[in-house]
Amino acid sequence: MPVEKQVATVVYFLVHKGSYGTIATIFGVAKSTACKDIIHVVIVMEFMLLKKTVYLGDYRKVMEGIEGMEFSQVIEAVDGCHCNIISPVHQGGQFINRKQRYFMLLQRTCDHIGRFIDLVTGWSGSNHDSFFLWT
16 A cells, blocks of 8 residues: 555544544455554654654743743643645535634644644534534
């Protein structure tokens, strides 16, 4: 299977929490192939990307920095935005937001110096920004 398709299967698998059988059906491969490729890509991601992960560090230092901005007992700031996307083939209605455009939600979290701590995307634009906080 081409690398692009392998990565797409992993992204779909992780976002939708699907089974190997579902992934195999959607991407037109055998269940064993889907399983093998998903495990392979996740292992590669672990060894390649984990080295580049940003960690929060000392939460007390972050909290003190945010207190300097007159917010007490806070260790991060969270915000979300809607990112334009091309309509998905079979699930287009889920991604239409209140402005009747196709969007996907992006949530980002940063510390007291504006450094990104976490980025999450994948939820459909029909969800409210606060939806991230409950998942």
